[in-house]
Amino acid sequence: MHQETTTEEKNAKDLHTFSRILITLACFLLIGAFLPDNSIPADKEPISFLIIGGLALFSLTFHFFAEKERKKAEQ
Numbered sequence: 001m002h003q004e005t006t007t008e009e010k011n012a013k014d015l016h017t018f019s020r021i022l023i024t025l026a027c028f029l030l031i032g033a034f035l036p037d038n039s040i041p042a043d044k045e046p047i048s049f050l051i052i053g054g055l056a057l058f059s060l061t062f063h064f065f066a067e068k069e070r071k072k073a074e075q
Helices: 007-033 042-074
Strands: none
Touching: 007 042
16 A cells, blocks of 8 residues: 655655745744844845745745646646
């Protein structure tokens, strides 16, 4: 009853895991940016929010590709 996983399933799992890591990192950075004693200087805040947005965008992209690989593996 050992079921082998295909490369598409492995890729989907890896992409999904990486997506979760990126969104977790973005959330922690966002929470840290709103703490009262944050260490981000005021002139660097726009850059930090761009980085957080970029991480979230990459996370969504990896999630999209993971779903695509998962559907390909089901076929």
